[in-house]
Amino acid sequence: MTTEEKIFNAARIVFQRKGFSGARMQEIADEAAINKAMLHYCFKNKELLFKAIFMNAFGQLAPQINDIFNSQDSVFDKITKFTHSYISFVILNPYLPQFIIQEMNNNPEFVMSFMKNENRPNPAILISQIEREIAEGIIKPIHPKQLLLDIFSMTVFPFAAQVMMKGMIQISDSEFNEMMEERKTTIAEQIINSIKN
Amino acid sequence: MTTEEKIFNAARIVFQRKGFSGARMQEIADEAAINKAMLHYCFKNKELLFKAIFMNAFGQLAPQINDIFNSQDSVFDKITKFTHSYISFVILNPYLPQFIIQEMNNNPEFVMSFMKNENRPNPAILISQIEREIAEGIIKPIHPKQLLLDIFSMTVFPFAAQVMMKGMIQISDSEFNEMMEERKTTIAEQIINSIKN
DNA sequence: GTCTATAGCCAGATAGAC
DNA sequence: GTCTATCTGGCTATAGAC
Numbered sequence: 001m002t003t004e005e006k007i008f009n010a011a012r013i014v015f016q017r018k019g020f021s022g023a024r025m026q027e028i029a030d031e032a033a034i035n036k037a038m039l040h041y042c043f044k045n046k047e048l049l050f051k052a053i054f055m056n057a058f059g060q061l062a063p064q065i066n067d068i069f070n071s072q073d074s075v076f077d078k079i080t081k082f083t084h085s086y087i088s089f090v091i092l093n094p095y096l097p098q099f100i101i102q103e104m105n106n107n108p109e110f111v112m113s114f115m116k117n118e119n120r121p122n123p124a125i126l127i128s129q130i131e132r133e134i135a136e137g138i139i140k141p142i143h144p145k146q147l148l149l150d151i152f153s154m155t156v157f158p159f160a161a162q163v164m165m166k167g168m169i170q171i172s173d174s175e176f177n178e179m180m181e182e183r184k185t186t187i188a189e190q191i192i193n194s195i196k197n
Numbered sequence: 198m199t200t201e202e203k204i205f206n207a208a209r210i211v212f213q214r215k216g217f218s219g220a221r222m223q224e225i226a227d228e229a230a231i232n233k234a235m236l237h238y239c240f241k242n243k244e245l246l247f248k249a250i251f252m253n254a255f256g257q258l259a260p261q262i263n264d265i266f267n268s269q270d271s272v273f274d275k276i277t278k279f280t281h282s283y284i285s286f287v288i289l290n291p292y293l294p295q296f297i298i299q300e301m302n303n304n305p306e307f308v309m310s311f312m313k314n315e316n317r318p319n320p321a322i323l324i325s326q327i328e329r330e331i332a333e334g335i336i337k338p339i340h341p342k343q344l345l346l347d348i349f350s351m352t353v354f355p356f357a358a359q360v361m362m363k364g365m366i367q368i369s370d371s372e373f374n375e376m377m378e379e380r381k382t383t384i385a386e387q388i389i390n391s392i393k394n
Numbered sequence: 395g396t397c398t399a400t401a402g403c404c405a406g407a408t409a410g411a412c
Numbered sequence: 413g414t415c416t417a418t419c420t421g422g423c424t425a426t427a428g429a430c
Contacts, residue, residue: 003395022218022303025424035397040425042395095302102299104360105292106219121365145366146376146383152362153354158346160357163301165349168318169342179343186343194387200413222406232415237407239413 004042006032008052011039015053016095019102020110023050051114054103057096058119064089065121075133076196078126079151080188086155087184091177098160123148139195147195154187201239203229205249208236212250213292216299220247248311251300254293255316261286262318272330273393275323276348277385283352284381288374294357320345336392344392351384 001009010032014023025046029036043049068081090096104111130144158165158180166176198206207229211220222243226233240246265279287293301308327341355362355377363373 018303019216019218019299021216024422026422036424037398037426038396044425046424098298098302101295101358101361102216102302104364105295105299106215108360123366127366143376143379145368146379148366149355149362149376149380150351150387152358153350154347156358157350157354161298161301161349161353163305164298165346167301169320169324169345171342179340179346182340182343183346190347190391194391221404233406234408234416235414241407243406 003034003038006034007039007042007049008056010034011043011049012053012057015050016057016099019099019106020046020050021106054100054111055114055119057093058100058115060093061086061089061096061100062119062121069121069123069126075126075130075139076192079191080185082151083155083188083191084184087180090156090159091180094159094162096159097156098162101160137197140197142195147191150191151187154191155183158183200231200235203231204236204239204246205253207231208240208246209250209254212247213254213296216296216303217243217247218303251297251308252311252316254290255297255312257290258286258293258297259316259318266318266320266323272323272327272336273389276388279348280352280385280388281381284377287353287356288377291356291359294353295359298357334394337394339392344388347388348384351388352380355380 007028011023011028014028014031018024018027023046025039026036028049029039032038039049043052064085065082068078068085071078071081073081127144127148130139130147133139134141134144158176162176166173171179204225208220208225211225211228215221215224220243222236223233225246226236229235236246240249261282262279265275265282268275268278270278324341324345327336327344330336331338331341355373359373363370368376
């Protein structure tokens with residue numbers, strides 16, 4: 001593993017746990033078992049290091065989502081594929097959702113400044129498709145954007161709020177993971193059942 | 198409005214937008230149109246000011262939730278009441294959910310250190326009740342904790358991730374509020390339909 | 395490329411006048 | 413109680429040896 005990779009991995013861990021303003025360059029250096037000066041040698045400054053981490057995180061998620069949203073599948077198939085592949089992915093990167101949500105809340109201009117359009121999940125095609133399938137009588141007359149909110153809520157929230165929810169419903173890390181495995185299939189069934197004609 | 202109240206309101210705005218580590222005492226002072234030294238005169242230091250804000254935020258939400266969870270209502274009624282009253286409340290305090298989730302993620306020990314047990318939402322009674330109603334055949338055989346996750350996901354997520362979701366599905370603040378008004382009733386119906394026998 | 399040492403700045407906190 | 417001015421510590425960033 002190169003030094004740059006060691007720094008990158010360490011930075012991901014620290015940024016995802018503490019956020020941009022809570023992260024300390026020293027903590028990242030310690031995590032990478034490397035000197036603090038190397039961070040600046042490799043990534044110039046904190047903002048650029050953060051940018052690299054954030055874009056990498058977002059760049060892993062967005063294309064997956066767009067691939068599913070823009071495929072030739074039916075809406076029902078898209079819902080099934082989305083919940084399954086999203087949960088499979090974030091179960092391996094559990095801090096990713098909260099990290100992205102948090103930084104977009106805390107510093108929208110900063111984050112937007114380096115978010116490219118092609119890297120943004122774009123549900124426009126899926127929304128038209130939902131309207132079409134409603135017109136065709138396949139789907140009940142619901143608001144497409146509410147449906148999108150439902151899908152994201154059910155899949156993303158448990159990860160985004162996992163510390164709070166683990167505390168509230170009293171579950172361990174392994175129980176949490178089991179529950180998420182179960183959700184891979186149940187969420188889609190539930191949502192599809194509630195909208196199919 | 199007393200000076201202390203002015204500080205408190207300003208601090209709430211800044212902390213909820215930037216989080217503990219992103220917030221600056223100077224920014225809070227500016228927001229309160231007051232001198233920075235007054236913050237320390239009134240609240241001693243940043244941590245104590247934050248603690249006051251966080252406990253107030255949490256203290257407004259938790260009792261409401263517990264009242265509903267521990268009432269004599271049926272599970273279906275509790276779901277209806279919860280979604281309605283939660284959304285009504287956070288629509289007026291839209292940064293609250295993300296604030297609480299974020300700080301619990303970034304600094305669990307710090308937050309836990311001043312969270313009292315009585316102020317924590319406790320779904321234990323509701324969980325037993327769900328199990329009972331499943332045994333009685335009122336509710337389908339589902340996992341009670343999954344049901345709780347569903348309820349919280351559907352109600353809380355749109356607020357917690359509102360900056361991201363507003364950007365993604367392209368809606369304005371007022372459209373967002375309209376959608377949340379709609380969700381007050383639709384979420385409960387949807388969830389109840391998916392679990393009733 | 396990797397380190398030590400340090401510069402420079404910024405934010406939290408305080409002293410002290412009024 | 414409210415302000416101005418200032419101290420102090422910590423954090424980002426750099427200079428410079430090896």
